[in-house]
Amino acid sequence: MCLCQLARPVKVLSTIKPMQSVDVLVRGAGVVGQCLALALAHGGLRVALRGEATSENAAGHRKHDVRAYALNSASVALLRELKVWQALAPSAVTAVYEMHVHGDRPDARLEFTAWQQHVDALAWIVDAQALHAGLETAIDFATSVTRTTADVGAALTALCEGKDSSTRSALGVHVERFDFGQKAIAARLTASRDHQNVAQQWFRSPDVLALLPLDAPQAQASYAMVWSCPTQRAEQLLTLGAREFEIELAQASTGFVGELTLCSERMAWPLTQALAQPWCGEGWVLLGDAAHVVHPLAGQGLNLGLADVAVLARVIAQREPWRKLGDARLLRRYARRRATPTLAMGQVTGGLLQLFSRPSPALRELRNRGLNLLDHLPSVKRWLGARATHS
Numbered sequence: 001m002c003l004c005q006l007a008r009p010v011k012v013l014s015t016i017k018p019m020q021s022v023d024v025l026v027r028g029a030g031v032v033g034q035c036l037a038l039a040l041a042h043g044g045l046r047v048a049l050r051g052e053a054t055s056e057n058a059a060g061h062r063k064h065d066v067r068a069y070a071l072n073s074a075s076v077a078l079l080r081e082l083k084v085w086q087a088l089a090p091s092a093v094t095a096v097y098e099m100h101v102h103g104d105r106p107d108a109r110l111e112f113t114a115w116q117q118h119v120d121a122l123a124w125i126v127d128a129q130a131l132h133a134g135l136e137t138a139i140d141f142a143t144s145v146t147r148t149t150a151d152v153g154a155a156l157t158a159l160c161e162g163k164d165s166s167t168r169s170a171l172g173v174h175v176e177r178f179d180f181g182q183k184a185i186a187a188r189l190t191a192s193r194d195h196q197n198v199a200q201q202w203f204r205s206p207d208v209l210a211l212l213p214l215d216a217p218q219a220q221a222s223y224a225m226v227w228s229c230p231t232q233r234a235e236q237l238l239t240l241g242a243r244e245f246e247i248e249l250a251q252a253s254t255g256f257v258g259e260l261t262l263c264s265e266r267m268a269w270p271l272t273q274a275l276a277q278p279w280c281g282e283g284w285v286l287l288g289d290a291a292h293v294v295h296p297l298a299g300q301g302l303n304l305g306l307a308d309v310a311v312l313a314r315v316i317a318q319r320e321p322w323r324k325l326g327d328a329r330l331l332r333r334y335a336r337r338r339a340t341p342t343l344a345m346g347q348v349t350g351g352l353l354q355l356f357s358r359p360s361p362a363l364r365e366l367r368n369r370g371l372n373l374l375d376h377l378p379s380v381k382r383w384l385g386a387r388a389t390h391s
């Protein structure tokens, strides 16, 4: 299918002259779209970045997004190349040196450390707002990226419109979805004890609670929380007053990180897994959540999206001189390279959730023993850790 079949008229743009054309039109100015625009501009292309003023979901959340992203070393390398990482305020980024995974029994625990993995850090936790703002500033300074509020003629249109991409639907792309029947509640917390750069995660059938260390608002003693639970339980937690919510949180985290205090509003996202097919056609390509959505329990959705950006930018830079940017054969090289890592991540996160969300006592015993067993198998741990830190 060709994008031109959508027969969208070329509109008068607010920041681009009518009929002016660019090499690539990036639709969607989330982190993936922002990074793609910058990466392609670094490769010498003229890019138009089209944001969405009216979106109620991702953009509405981003206005005061309380999330923080756990980024792997590949994502950080891309952001460094784009000169964005270096510009982030030190308080917006916290390195994770250890990760503790707790089962639903106090003695069931698996620990990963950066030194065992032979890496500088297992991950970096970055404030979502700060990252978005840093990318906006970089785009302001990128002379070959122009912002637009309407479509513009381009050899290639990159769809980075997130999980509910309307252009993807208009193209008739099939999306296989699985609804987990869960919501993720995100909020910021402060703690009575230092976080010591340790990320904590509790797999408490059926909930998964993650606390990611942060240095703001309180240096060394703040966390970004993501608490995934069945929708009804999530809605009940959202209606609780701050004090009651903190009591629930203390129970879920077994007091392990000290007393936790809520210091932001709570926001919630419904959780799905999704995979679009195909990822490209003549003149168009999908990236980020528009192509794939995974459960946030492994903190990998944005990492997958940024890996899409890096691979597409490389495929485009290495194309034969005669090949057009929108050539479907060229774009399939990108789709092929991204297929296996994306499928693998979907299977790992989906499988983990299935394993940890079932209330069966036998399964519960098995997974708690499994965590302890894994903790005593350094080579398997190293392998698992490497999958999580590099994807």
Ligand SMILES: Cc1cc2nc3c(=O)[nH]c(=O)nc-3n(C[C@H](O)[C@H](O)[C@H](O)COP(=O)(O)OP(=O)(O)OC[C@H]3O[C@@H](n4cnc5c(N)ncnc54)[C@H](O)[C@@H]3O)c2cc1C
Pocket: 027, 028, 029, 030, 031, 032, 033, 050, 051, 052, 055, 058, 059, 067, 068, 069, 070, 071, 160, 161, 162, 163, 164, 165, 166, 167, 184, 185, 186, 226, 269, 287, 288, 289, 290, 296, 298, 299, 300, 301, 302, 303, 304, 305
């Ligand atoms: C609670 C939670 C915690 C998470 N934590 C992590 C983590 O720790 N690490 C990690 O790697 N990932 C994490 N993720 C996943 C991560 O948030 C997403 O994978 C990532 O934000 C996807 O980015 P995106 O740019 O593809 O899509 P989005 O962020 O959804 O951006 C899409 C953009 O496109 C715009 N848009 C939509 N339609 C149109 C249109 N028609 N035209 C133009 N623009 C349009 C939207 O307004 C939006 O600005 C988490 C997700 C959740 C819900």
